[in-house]
Amino acid sequence: MHLATASRFLRHTIPLKLSDFIYEYPKELIANYPAEPREEARLMVVDREAEAIEHRTLADLPDYFEEGDVLVANDSKVFPARLYGTKEKTGAKVEVFLLRELNPETRLWDVIVEPARKVRVGNKLFFSEGLAAEVIDNTTSRGRTLRFLFDDEPEALYALIERIGHTPLPRYIRREAEPEDKTRYQTLFAKHRGAVAAPAAGLHFTDALVDTLTAKGVDVTTVTLHTGLGTFRPVEVEDLTKHRMDSENFQISAEAATTVNRALTSRTNKVTVCSTTTVRAIESSLSADRNLKAGSGWTDKFIYPPHEFHITERLLTNFQMPRSTLLIMVAAFGGADLIRHAYNEAMKEEYRLFAFGDAMLIV
Known part of the structure:
Protein backbone atom coordinates (compact mmCIF):
# COMPACT_ATOMS: atom_id res chain seq x y z
CA MET A 1 0.00 0.00 0.00
CA HIS A 2 2.72 2.46 0.87
CA LEU A 3 4.26 2.07 -2.60
CA ALA A 4 1.07 3.28 -4.26
CA THR A 5 0.88 6.18 -1.82
CA ALA A 6 4.39 7.25 -2.70
CA SER A 7 3.91 6.91 -6.45
CA ARG A 8 1.09 9.45 -6.58
CA PHE A 9 3.68 12.19 -6.29
CA LEU A 10 6.07 10.99 -9.03
CA ARG A 11 5.45 13.99 -11.30
CA HIS A 12 8.94 14.38 -12.76
CA THR A 13 8.99 13.02 -16.31
CA ILE A 14 11.63 15.44 -17.67
CA PRO A 15 15.07 15.04 -16.02
CA LEU A 16 15.86 18.02 -13.82
CA LYS A 17 19.22 19.79 -13.91
CA LEU A 18 21.36 21.55 -11.32
CA SER A 19 20.16 24.92 -12.60
CA ASP A 20 16.66 23.98 -11.40
CA PHE A 21 17.98 24.07 -7.82
CA ILE A 22 19.68 27.45 -7.73
CA TYR A 23 17.86 30.28 -5.99
CA GLU A 24 18.69 33.64 -4.46
CA TYR A 25 18.02 34.40 -0.81
CA PRO A 26 18.51 37.49 1.38
CA LYS A 27 21.57 36.91 3.59
CA GLU A 28 19.73 38.47 6.53
CA LEU A 29 17.34 35.48 6.55
CA ILE A 30 20.17 33.12 7.58
CA ALA A 31 19.51 32.16 11.20
CA ASN A 32 22.64 32.57 13.33
CA TYR A 33 20.86 31.25 16.43
CA PRO A 34 17.90 28.89 16.91
CA ALA A 35 14.50 30.12 18.01
CA GLU A 36 14.01 30.25 21.77
CA PRO A 37 11.96 28.49 22.89
CA ARG A 38 12.46 25.98 20.09
CA GLU A 39 8.73 25.39 19.58
CA GLU A 40 8.32 29.01 18.48
CA ALA A 41 10.17 28.35 15.24
CA ARG A 42 7.87 28.77 12.27
CA LEU A 43 6.54 25.75 10.41
CA MET A 44 5.50 25.84 6.77
CA VAL A 45 3.15 22.95 6.03
CA VAL A 46 3.19 21.90 2.37
CA ASP A 47 0.29 19.68 1.30
CA ARG A 48 1.24 17.74 -1.85
CA GLU A 49 -2.31 16.51 -2.54
CA ALA A 50 -3.93 19.94 -2.31
CA GLU A 51 -0.83 21.80 -3.52
CA ALA A 52 -1.45 24.20 -0.65
CA ILE A 53 0.67 25.91 2.01
CA GLU A 54 -0.13 26.70 5.65
CA HIS A 55 1.88 28.87 8.04
CA ARG A 56 2.13 27.44 11.56
CA THR A 57 4.71 27.00 14.33
CA LEU A 58 6.53 23.92 15.63
CA ALA A 59 4.22 23.96 18.64
CA ASP A 60 1.44 22.99 16.18
CA LEU A 61 3.31 19.93 14.88
CA PRO A 62 1.29 17.42 16.97
CA ASP A 63 -1.85 18.60 15.14
CA TYR A 64 -0.59 16.68 12.09
CA PHE A 65 -0.24 13.35 13.87
CA GLU A 66 -2.77 10.68 14.82
CA GLU A 67 -2.53 7.82 17.29
CA GLY A 68 -0.33 5.08 15.87
CA ASP A 69 1.64 7.38 13.55
CA VAL A 70 5.43 7.11 13.66
CA LEU A 71 8.09 9.82 13.85
CA VAL A 72 11.60 8.72 12.84
CA ALA A 73 14.58 10.91 13.80
CA ASN A 74 18.36 10.69 13.43
CA ASP A 75 20.11 10.09 16.78
CA SER A 76 23.63 10.82 15.53
CA LYS A 77 25.61 13.03 17.89
CA VAL A 78 27.76 15.91 16.66
CA PHE A 79 31.28 16.02 18.07
CA PRO A 80 33.45 19.20 18.22
CA ALA A 81 35.23 18.43 14.97
CA GLY A 165 37.47 21.10 19.88
CA HIS A 166 35.02 23.67 18.55
CA THR A 167 31.47 22.99 17.39
CA PRO A 168 31.52 22.59 13.58
CA LEU A 169 28.94 25.25 12.77
CA PRO A 170 28.21 25.59 9.04
CA ARG A 171 30.27 28.27 7.32
CA TYR A 172 27.22 30.33 6.39
CA ILE A 173 26.57 31.07 10.08
CA ARG A 174 28.18 34.47 10.47
CA ARG A 175 29.73 34.15 13.92
CA GLU A 176 32.33 32.18 15.81
CA ALA A 177 31.33 29.02 17.66
CA GLU A 178 30.43 29.64 21.30
CA PRO A 179 30.66 27.20 24.25
CA GLU A 180 26.85 27.04 24.29
CA ASP A 181 26.86 25.63 20.75
CA LYS A 182 28.01 22.25 22.08
CA THR A 183 24.44 21.80 23.33
CA ARG A 184 22.71 24.31 21.04
CA TYR A 185 23.86 22.46 17.89
CA GLN A 186 22.82 19.06 19.22
CA THR A 187 19.41 17.44 18.89
CA LEU A 188 17.35 16.04 21.74
CA PHE A 189 17.73 12.61 20.11
CA ALA A 190 21.56 12.63 19.94
CA LYS A 191 23.09 9.43 21.33
CA HIS A 192 25.72 8.02 18.98
CA ARG A 193 28.85 10.11 18.40
CA GLY A 194 30.07 10.52 14.84
CA ALA A 195 28.40 13.39 12.94
CA VAL A 196 30.11 16.59 11.85
CA ALA A 197 26.74 18.27 11.22
CA ALA A 198 23.47 18.12 13.12
CA PRO A 199 20.31 16.73 11.50
CA ALA A 200 18.83 20.21 11.54
CA ALA A 201 15.11 19.41 11.67
CA GLY A 202 15.75 17.53 14.91
CA LEU A 203 17.00 20.73 16.56
CA HIS A 204 13.40 21.92 16.96
CA PHE A 205 12.39 19.17 19.36
CA THR A 206 12.14 19.64 23.12
CA ASP A 207 11.13 17.21 25.84
CA ALA A 208 7.74 18.93 26.01
CA LEU A 209 7.10 18.56 22.27
CA VAL A 210 8.07 14.87 22.30
CA ASP A 211 5.91 14.31 25.39
CA THR A 212 2.94 15.86 23.58
CA LEU A 213 3.46 13.54 20.62
CA THR A 214 3.82 10.40 22.73
CA ALA A 215 0.80 11.34 24.85
CA LYS A 216 -1.16 11.43 21.59
CA GLY A 217 -0.07 7.86 20.84
CA VAL A 218 2.69 8.67 18.36
CA ASP A 219 5.60 6.21 18.29
CA VAL A 220 8.89 8.14 18.29
CA THR A 221 11.86 6.06 17.13
CA THR A 222 15.39 6.75 15.92
CA VAL A 223 17.94 5.50 13.43
CA THR A 224 21.55 6.64 13.03
CA LEU A 225 23.32 8.25 10.09
CA HIS A 226 26.64 9.98 10.78
CA THR A 227 26.53 13.01 8.52
CA GLY A 228 29.77 14.01 6.81
CA LEU A 229 30.71 17.15 4.93
CA GLY A 230 30.02 15.49 1.58
CA THR A 231 26.28 15.78 2.18
CA PHE A 232 26.65 19.57 2.18
CA ARG A 233 29.14 19.92 -0.66
CA PRO A 234 27.45 21.90 -3.46
CA VAL A 235 26.60 19.93 -6.57
CA GLU A 236 28.89 21.14 -9.37
CA VAL A 237 27.61 19.17 -12.38
CA GLU A 238 24.56 20.20 -14.40
CA ASP A 239 23.62 16.57 -15.03
CA LEU A 240 22.51 15.32 -11.60
CA THR A 241 23.22 11.71 -12.51
CA LYS A 242 26.93 12.56 -12.62
CA HIS A 243 27.14 13.74 -8.99
CA ARG A 244 28.78 11.34 -6.54
CA MET A 245 28.08 11.32 -2.82
CA ASP A 246 30.58 10.48 -0.08
CA SER A 247 29.69 7.35 1.86
CA GLU A 248 28.17 7.75 5.32
CA ASN A 249 27.72 5.14 8.03
CA PHE A 250 24.20 4.22 9.19
CA GLN A 251 22.62 1.86 11.72
CA ILE A 252 18.98 0.79 11.96
CA SER A 253 17.90 -1.21 14.99
CA ALA A 254 15.44 -4.09 14.88
CA GLU A 255 13.17 -2.08 17.18
CA ALA A 256 13.12 0.90 14.80
CA ALA A 257 12.45 -1.35 11.79
CA THR A 258 9.57 -3.08 13.56
CA THR A 259 8.01 0.24 14.59
CA VAL A 260 8.24 1.72 11.10
CA ASN A 261 7.03 -1.42 9.31
CA ARG A 262 4.02 -1.69 11.59
CA ALA A 263 2.90 1.75 10.41
CA LEU A 264 3.73 1.04 6.76
CA THR A 265 1.52 -2.04 6.67
CA SER A 266 -1.41 -0.33 8.38
CA ARG A 267 -4.15 1.36 6.39
CA THR A 268 -4.21 4.53 8.45
CA ASN A 269 -0.89 5.30 10.14
CA LYS A 270 1.79 7.49 8.57
CA VAL A 271 5.59 7.51 8.82
CA THR A 272 6.94 11.03 9.25
CA VAL A 273 10.69 11.32 8.82
CA CYS A 274 12.56 14.07 10.65
CA SER A 275 15.47 15.42 8.56
CA THR A 276 16.81 14.55 5.15
CA THR A 277 19.70 12.62 6.73
CA THR A 278 17.18 10.23 8.27
CA VAL A 279 15.53 9.80 4.86
CA ARG A 280 18.88 8.85 3.37
CA ALA A 281 19.42 6.18 6.02
CA ILE A 282 16.02 4.52 5.81
CA GLU A 283 15.67 4.70 2.02
CA SER A 284 19.09 3.01 1.82
CA SER A 285 18.03 -0.02 3.85
CA LEU A 286 15.12 -1.77 2.16
CA SER A 287 14.08 -5.39 2.48
CA ALA A 288 13.00 -7.48 -0.53
CA ASP A 289 9.38 -6.47 0.09
CA ARG A 290 10.34 -2.77 0.31
CA ASN A 291 9.98 -2.47 4.07
CA LEU A 292 12.64 -1.06 6.39
CA LYS A 293 15.47 -3.53 7.02
CA ALA A 294 17.41 -3.56 10.29
CA GLY A 295 21.18 -3.53 10.01
CA SER A 296 24.19 -1.28 9.49
CA GLY A 297 26.35 -0.26 6.59
CA TRP A 298 27.53 2.60 4.41
CA THR A 299 25.43 4.54 1.93
CA ASP A 300 26.37 6.82 -0.94
CA LYS A 301 22.76 7.11 -2.09
CA PHE A 302 21.96 10.37 -3.88
CA ILE A 303 18.21 10.97 -4.06
CA TYR A 304 17.11 13.19 -6.93
CA PRO A 305 13.95 13.51 -9.07
CA PRO A 306 12.35 11.28 -10.15
CA HIS A 307 12.57 9.01 -7.12
CA GLU A 308 10.12 6.58 -5.56
CA PHE A 309 10.19 6.76 -1.77
CA HIS A 310 9.37 3.45 -0.12
CA ILE A 311 9.49 4.34 3.59
CA THR A 312 9.13 8.12 3.84
CA GLU A 313 5.48 9.21 3.76
CA ARG A 314 5.86 12.69 5.25
CA LEU A 315 9.00 14.79 5.71
CA LEU A 316 10.00 17.37 8.32
CA THR A 317 12.97 19.38 7.10
CA ASN A 318 14.59 22.77 7.43
CA PHE A 319 15.07 25.07 4.45
CA GLN A 320 18.08 23.91 2.46
CA MET A 321 20.93 25.65 0.68
CA PRO A 322 20.76 26.14 -3.09
CA ARG A 323 22.77 23.62 -5.15
CA SER A 324 22.66 21.16 -2.24
CA THR A 325 21.91 17.45 -2.38
CA LEU A 326 19.46 18.05 0.47
CA LEU A 327 17.38 20.56 -1.50
CA ILE A 328 17.36 18.16 -4.44
CA MET A 329 16.10 15.37 -2.17
CA VAL A 330 13.33 17.62 -0.81
CA ALA A 331 12.25 18.42 -4.38
CA ALA A 332 12.22 14.71 -5.21
CA PHE A 333 9.84 14.15 -2.31
CA GLY A 334 7.61 17.22 -2.55
CA GLY A 335 7.65 17.80 -6.30
CA ALA A 336 10.02 20.36 -7.81
CA ASP A 337 7.36 22.89 -8.82
CA LEU A 338 5.60 22.81 -5.45
CA ILE A 339 8.87 23.09 -3.52
CA ARG A 340 9.99 25.98 -5.73
CA HIS A 341 6.71 27.73 -4.94
CA ALA A 342 7.16 26.97 -1.22
CA TYR A 343 10.67 28.46 -1.20
CA ASN A 344 9.44 31.59 -2.97
CA GLU A 345 6.74 31.86 -0.32
CA ALA A 346 9.36 31.40 2.41
CA MET A 347 11.38 34.34 1.07
CA LYS A 348 8.27 36.48 0.82
CA GLU A 349 7.21 35.63 4.39
CA GLU A 350 10.78 35.98 5.69
CA TYR A 351 11.22 32.50 7.09
CA ARG A 352 14.56 31.98 8.83
CA LEU A 353 16.84 29.75 6.80
CA PHE A 354 19.11 26.73 7.17
CA ALA A 355 20.41 24.82 10.22
CA PHE A 356 19.16 27.14 12.96
CA GLY A 357 16.18 28.33 10.92
CA ASP A 358 12.52 27.46 10.53
CA ALA A 359 11.04 24.18 9.32
CA MET A 360 8.87 22.73 6.56
CA LEU A 361 6.52 19.77 6.95
CA ILE A 362 5.66 18.09 3.65
CA VAL A 363 2.51 15.95 3.93
Missing part, protein backbone atom coordinates in the same frame (compact mmCIF):
# COMPACT_ATOMS: atom_id res chain seq x y z
CA ARG A 82 37.01 21.76 14.39
CA LEU A 83 40.48 22.08 15.91
CA TYR A 84 42.74 25.13 15.81
CA GLY A 85 46.48 24.62 16.03
CA THR A 86 49.91 25.62 14.77
CA LYS A 87 52.62 24.11 12.57
CA GLU A 88 55.92 23.10 14.08
CA LYS A 89 58.88 25.44 13.47
CA THR A 90 56.90 28.21 11.74
CA GLY A 91 54.07 28.49 14.27
CA ALA A 92 51.69 29.20 11.37
CA LYS A 93 48.03 28.87 12.34
CA VAL A 94 46.10 25.93 10.91
CA GLU A 95 42.53 24.71 11.11
CA VAL A 96 41.82 20.98 11.11
CA PHE A 97 38.32 19.66 10.49
CA LEU A 98 37.96 16.06 11.66
CA LEU A 99 35.87 14.07 9.19
CA ARG A 100 36.06 10.53 10.50
CA GLU A 101 38.25 8.20 12.49
CA LEU A 102 39.96 5.66 10.24
CA ASN A 103 41.58 3.47 12.89
CA PRO A 104 41.16 3.94 16.66
CA GLU A 105 44.23 1.85 17.49
CA THR A 106 46.63 3.79 15.27
CA ARG A 107 44.89 7.16 15.88
CA LEU A 108 44.45 7.76 12.15
CA TRP A 109 41.86 10.33 11.05
CA ASP A 110 40.55 11.61 7.73
CA VAL A 111 40.59 15.44 7.95
CA ILE A 112 40.36 18.67 5.98
CA VAL A 113 43.01 21.32 6.62
CA GLU A 114 43.16 25.07 6.06
CA PRO A 115 45.26 26.61 4.59
CA ALA A 116 45.83 23.39 2.67
CA ARG A 117 48.76 24.64 0.60
CA LYS A 118 50.87 25.03 3.75
CA VAL A 119 50.15 21.63 5.30
CA ARG A 120 52.31 18.89 3.79
CA VAL A 121 53.07 15.25 4.45
CA GLY A 122 55.51 14.99 7.35
CA ASN A 123 54.40 18.23 9.03
CA LYS A 124 53.62 18.12 12.73
CA LEU A 125 50.69 20.10 14.08
CA PHE A 126 50.21 21.20 17.67
CA PHE A 127 46.92 21.84 19.47
CA SER A 128 45.78 22.75 22.98
CA GLU A 129 46.60 20.64 26.05
CA GLY A 130 49.68 19.15 24.41
CA LEU A 131 47.85 17.28 21.64
CA ALA A 132 49.97 16.81 18.52
CA ALA A 133 49.49 15.14 15.15
CA GLU A 134 51.57 14.22 12.11
CA VAL A 135 50.41 14.52 8.49
CA ILE A 136 50.65 11.04 6.97
CA ASP A 137 49.07 11.41 3.53
CA ASN A 138 47.33 13.72 1.06
CA THR A 139 43.85 12.48 0.15
CA THR A 140 42.41 15.42 -1.84
CA SER A 141 43.47 19.03 -2.47
CA ARG A 142 42.37 19.92 1.07
CA GLY A 143 42.12 16.45 2.56
CA ARG A 144 44.82 14.85 4.68
CA THR A 145 45.32 11.76 6.82
CA LEU A 146 46.55 12.63 10.32
CA ARG A 147 48.02 10.42 13.00
CA PHE A 148 47.47 11.83 16.46
CA LEU A 149 50.57 11.38 18.61
CA PHE A 150 48.63 10.19 21.62
CA ASP A 151 49.48 7.17 23.76
CA ASP A 152 46.36 6.85 25.91
CA GLU A 153 43.17 4.89 25.15
CA PRO A 154 41.01 5.93 22.14
CA GLU A 155 38.24 7.17 24.45
CA ALA A 156 40.74 9.44 26.19
CA LEU A 157 41.54 11.02 22.81
CA TYR A 158 37.84 11.62 22.22
CA ALA A 159 37.54 13.17 25.69
CA LEU A 160 40.41 15.52 24.86
CA ILE A 161 38.83 16.47 21.53
CA GLU A 162 35.58 17.17 23.39
CA ARG A 163 37.47 19.63 25.61
CA ILE A 164 39.57 21.46 23.04
